Amino acid sequence: MTAALEIDQVSKWYGKVLALNSVSLELEEGIYGLVGANGAGKTTLLRMAAALVQPDEGEVRIQGVPTNESGARALVGYSPETDAFYEEMTGEEFLRTLARLHGYSGADSRARTSAVLDWVGMSSQAKKRVRRYSRGMRQRIKLAQSLLHDPALLILDEPFSGVDPVARAELVEFFMELGKSGRCLLFSSHELDEVERLTDRIMVLVKGRIAAIGSSTEVRARLDQQPNRFILEWFTGASQPTLGKLAGEWAEWQEVEGWDRLEPQEGKLGCTIRVTRQADFLRGIASQVDRHGWSLDRLENLDRTTRALVGKILGGTP
Amino acid sequence: MSTNPVSSALNTATGEASLASDKSPAAKRPIPMHGSAMPGTTGIEGRSSQPELWRGWLELVRLTFVRQGRARTMVWLAFLFFFFGLFQTWYLTRSNTWEMSKWRYPNRMGRTFEELGVRTSVGINALTAGSGFAPVEIPVQVFQGVAHNFQWIVFFRVWVLGIFLTFLLPFWTLSFATEGIGGDRENQSLIWQLLRPMPLWALYLARWVGQLPWSVGMVMLGMYLSCMIAGEPGEKVWQICWPMGLAGAMVYSALFFWMGGVLKRPVVVGMAYVFFLELFLGSMPGLLKRASINFYLRCMIMEDVRKMGVEFEGYTQWLPLGPTEAAIVLALATVALLAAGAWHFSKVAGDGTCSPP
Numbered sequence: 001m002t003a004a005l006e007i008d009q010v011s012k013w014y015g016k017v018l019a020l021n022s023v024s025l026e027l028e029e030g031i032y033g034l035v036g037a038n039g040a041g042k043t044t045l046l047r048m049a050a051a052l053v054q055p056d057e058g059e060v061r062i063q064g065v066p067t068n069e070s071g072a073r074a075l076v077g078y079s080p081e082t083d084a085f086y087e088e089m090t091g092e093e094f095l096r097t098l099a100r101l102h103g104y105s106g107a108d109s110r111a112r113t114s115a116v117l118d119w120v121g122m123s124s125q126a127k128k129r130v131r132r133y134s135r136g137m138r139q140r141i142k143l144a145q146s147l148l149h150d151p152a153l154l155i156l157d158e159p160f161s162g163v164d165p166v167a168r169a170e171l172v173e174f175f176m177e178l179g180k181s182g183r184c185l186l187f188s189s190h191e192l193d194e195v196e197r198l199t200d201r202i203m204v205l206v207k208g209r210i211a212a213i214g215s216s217t218e219v220r221a222r223l224d225q226q227p228n229r230f231i232l233e234w235f236t237g238a239s240q241p242t243l244g245k246l247a248g249e250w251a252e253w254q255e256v257e258g259w260d261r262l263e264p265q266e267g268k269l270g271c272t273i274r275v276t277r278q279a280d281f282l283r284g285i286a287s288q289v290d291r292h293g294w295s296l297d298r299l300e301n302l303d304r305t306t307r308a309l310v311g312k313i314l315g316g317t318p
Numbered sequence: 319m320s321t322n323p324v325s326s327a328l329n330t331a332t333g334e335a336s337l338a339s340d341k342s343p344a345a346k347r348p349i350p351m352h353g354s355a356m357p358g359t360t361g362i363e364g365r366s367s368q369p370e371l372w373r374g375w376l377e378l379v380r381l382t383f384v385r386q387g388r389a390r391t392m393v394w395l396a397f398l399f400f401f402f403g404l405f406q407t408w409y410l411t412r413s414n415t416w417e418m419s420k421w422r423y424p425n426r427m428g429r430t431f432e433e434l435g436v437r438t439s440v441g442i443n444a445l446t447a448g449s450g451f452a453p454v455e456i457p458v459q460v461f462q463g464v465a466h467n468f469q470w471i472v473f474f475r476v477w478v479l480g481i482f483l484t485f486l487l488p489f490w491t492l493s494f495a496t497e498g499i500g501g502d503r504e505n506q507s508l509i510w511q512l513l514r515p516m517p518l519w520a521l522y523l524a525r526w527v528g529q530l531p532w533s534v535g536m537v538m539l540g541m542y543l544s545c546m547i548a549g550e551p552g553e554k555v556w557q558i559c560w561p562m563g564l565a566g567a568m569v570y571s572a573l574f575f576w577m578g579g580v581l582k583r584p585v586v587v588g589m590a591y592v593f594f595l596e597l598f599l600g601s602m603p604g605l606l607k608r609a610s611i612n613f614y615l616r617c618m619i620m621e622d623v624r625k626m627g628v629e630f631e632g633y634t635q636w637l638p639l640g641p642t643e644a645a646i647v648l649a650l651a652t653v654a655l656l657a658a659g660a661w662h663f664s665k666v667a668g669d670g671t672c673s674p675p
Contacts, residue, residue: 014670044670052512053670068668074369074515084506088388100377101514103369145510149369 002064003028004153004184005049010058012044012208019044020055021208027186029152031179033195034188036205042188043081043157045205049186050078050155062153074102077146081157083138085130091141092117092126099148116144120174136167143174154178156187160194172198227257228278232285233270233298241292243269249288255280268297374516375524382528386494390501392585396493400540403486407477407544407552415476416469416551470551471628477544477552478559483615487537487563488592491570494533496585498525499663500578518664526575526656530568537567562618565648569611572652576659580666605637611651617644 007025011018019041036042047053048060051067060067062075086094092113099109117123120140125133133141139159146154159175160168175198178185189195195202202219204212212219234240243261250256255277262270275281278301288294387393410416419432429437499522502508511521541563545552573591577584599610607613617639620630630636639647 012670047670050513052509054668070515070517072515073513078513080509082506082509084509086385086507086510097377097381098510098514101374101381101511101516103371103374103515105373 003061004063005186006059006061006064007045007049008059008061010048010055010060012041012048012053012055012057014044019208020048022058023205023208023210024058025203025210025213027153027184029182029184030201031175031199032184032186032201032203033199034186034203034205035190035195036188040205041208042205046078046155046157046186046188049153050076052078074149075151076153076155077149077151079139079142079146079154079156079159081161083135083162085138085141087131088129090127090129091122091133091137094130094141095145095148098145102149104149112148116147119147120144121170134167135162136164136170139163139167139171140174143171152183154183154185156185158189159187160189168194227274227276229302230273230275230281231262231270231298231300231302232273232296233262233268234294234296236264236267236269237295239293239295240269241288241294243271245292246288246294247271250284253281253284255284270298272302369515371516371520374514375520378511378514378516378521378524379528382498382525383531386497386529386532390497392493392497396490396536399486399489400536403481403540404543404547406481407547410476411548411552416472416548418468418472421472468628470554471623473548473551474555474558474623477548478555478619479616482541482544482563483566483612484597486540487566487615488570488588488596490536490540491533491567492574492585492588492592494529494536495526495571495574496578496588498529498575498578500581500584503579512667518667519660522579522660522663523656525579526572526659529575530571533571533574534564534567537563558622559619561645562615565618565645565652566611566615569648569652569655572655572659573611576655576662579659579663607637608639611648614639614644614648614651617641618648 003026005025005027007023010020010023012020023041023045034042034045044053048055048067049062051060051062051072054068062072065072065075067073086097089097095113095116096109099112100106104112114123117126120143122137122140122144125137130138130141143156143159146156156175159171163171172194175185175187179199187195187198196216200215202212202214202216203210204219247259250259250273255275257274257276259271259273262272264270273281285296285299289296414420419435420430422428422430423434428434499508502511511525512518514521516524538560541560542556545556545559548555574584574588577588577591581587596610596612600607600612602609618641620633620638621641624630624633
């Protein structure tokens, strides 16, 4: 079976800036979320997948058709982040125009326009000019235009950008439906909550490279190779081990990269520890608790949320 | 309950009852199955057509033509200069500017032709006094006749060479042609066209053809109306010059359209080209001036003007081409500029620098 989208060793430069660095992906039907910080190369990757931008190296194929053939654009629907419409047109006129630009006859364009307007729930607003639409309505029109030619591959660039929570919930429902429809839906977002709600297939793009790919669990496991920060706190007392004693043992643990003492507060001692291989570390801590009769008050992974994990490898807030 | 026939057909095709309404959330709508939810696929083949490239191309020509007329700064400026040009021609005609009687001989320093006529009459009158002849009015009438018959030359020199070729023609085409793709590039709405399954060179050509009625139309209409306003001399000039106007509009629109398709500030670059490079190249000695479009436009008309008895000083040193050769060069230049523009635009759009993220 031909993959919906194949990206094979693709690189792209903008002048001296390397936007994508040897990226390879193969997507089948279903929903895929692409996460990355600003400037990570998300839009470039999506535009390449939509046959809008050609790679400098490597090849992109949509259902086996190379994107340097204009026919590839007939196989993909793309909803850009750009919010530029033909503002003077009504929503219906806009969609009908795009259907006709696609090469459909007048009657077919009307039928397709009507169908997609109905599906995105914009039929009653179809006669209004686009310039009078709210952000959520504009996102729906963008989604509708990407469906006009019934593509197998749908690419949505930041579809939740600037949308209020109600419209966002509706868009999530739309995408869930599309994901069940036999299509491949690839979308980018800064909102990891939305990504996790929609799909278990997440790709993390960092500085033009795929840093992690898989389910949120797999992404976490992948990210587990990266240092995680743990915080430990315990009350001082005669029966409690000192930080010096514990730290002396940690020094021999390979998974511990380092620690920082926290200022004592309200009779508590504490420290933060940077570790790789969380499981090994936690087993070691459990052993210390047993051996020293250590009464821990707090043991928490500061990077336990996906947001924090991804944020960490992105080098900033995603 | 949806009453839309297509939706009904889709619902039938997907085997689901329609619960769709505008206000219901997506969950209540029939799930759009790829390959069966849209018209043109399973279930309703008979009502659908396959997409055709030529249909999309023609729609793009239509869309370009319709959207080109939308008021933008450059188009407003073009119309402003259009009406200003007409007013100026009307005013100059009304002021008898095309009359040669106000011309001086020697140039700028001597007496006007009108004064010369009167003085000649007076002189002859003095010589023939008492001879029985009374030819006083003859020289005046001769001068007036010559001046009247050569009004078109004045109009040609002042309006065609001085105003139209150096300013109005390039400016009118520039106003529309740079906006052809440039406007959509700047506001990023070009993406809706780039997404369609049309080769980029075909998209480029469709946009050029779509803006052509505006850029060429404005040039030809402006030229025609100006000539008609000027009266008899204008009519004569129109007959000589309209092919040149058409060729000029085509070649300039191909050039400025290219600039609009790939450059960030096409209007500024276009103006700089017209008012500096063209003038500079056009005034270069020898064959260098042949790099200027303006040179070929002049070549298209000069021969006809000379055939009508007007000699231009230093014409042969100007190394002109024949009008047919000049027209062929301009036609080839139009095709070459279009081809180069289409190639360049395809490259820029494919590189992703045409509609930056």
